[in-house]
Amino acid sequence: MNDTNKTGGLLRPATRTAGALLLLPALLSLSACVVAYAPAREVPMADGSVVVAPAPPAPLVETVTVAPFPGMVWVGGYWGWNSGRYVWVSGGWHHPPRAGAVWVGGGWARRPAGGHVWVSGRWR
Numbered sequence: 534m535n536d537t538n539k540t541g542g543l544l545r546p547a548t549r550t551a552g553a554l555l556l557l558p559a560l561l562s563l564s565a566c567v568v569a570y571a572p573a574r575e576v577p578m579a580d581g582s583v584v585v586a587p588a589p590p591a592p593l594v595e596t597v598t599v600a601p602f603p604g605m606v607w608v609g610g611y612w613g614w615n616s617g618r619y620v621w622v623s624g625g626w627h628h629p630p631r632a633g634a635v636w637v638g639g640g641w642a643r644r645p646a647g648g649h650v651w652v653s654g655r656w657r
Contacts, residue, residue, distance in 0.1 A: 575617065576648065584648040585614055589641045595624050604628065608636050614651065630656050 574586035589612040597607050610624035629636070639654035 574648070575614070578650075582650050583614060584644060584650050585641075586648050587619075588643075588649060589619050593621055597624075600626055602626075602628075606634075606636050608654065609638055611639060611654075612641065 576584045578584060592612070593610060595610050600607070605626040606629050608624055608627050611622055612619045613622045614620070627636070634656045637655055637657050639652050641649040642652050643649055
C-alpha cells in the first residue's frame with residue numbers, strides 16, 4: 534500500500550522521515566509519564582491478617598431501605614483493604630443464621646504497636 538497525502542499524491546520518503554522524527558519525542562515523553570505515589574504500609578501477619586499503617590476513612594452514610602423479606606437484618610458497609618488501598622464494601626440485607634441472632638459489625642482496630650487491623654463482624 535502506498536502512502537498518500539490529502540491530494541492523493543504519493544508522499545516522498547523525506548516527508549515520512551520528518552513525520553516520524555516529529556512523532557518520536559512525543560512517544561518518548563509519554564514513556565516518562567509515571568504517576569508515583571507513596572504506597573500505604575501493610576504488613577502481613579502469621580494469622581493471615583494484615584496490619585495497615587493509614588487509618589481508614591470515615592464510614593460512608595448508607596441508605597437503609599425496607600427489608601425485602603420479614604426477618605432479614607441489615608449488615609452495614611465497611612472499608613475493606615484490597616490491593617494496597619481502602620475500598621468501600623456496601624452493606625445489604627441478610628438472613629440471620631438462627632432466630633434471635635444479632636449482627637455485631639466489624640471494624641478496624643488500632644494496634645498499640647501502630648497500624649490498624651481488621652476485626653471481622655459476626656453473628657451473636
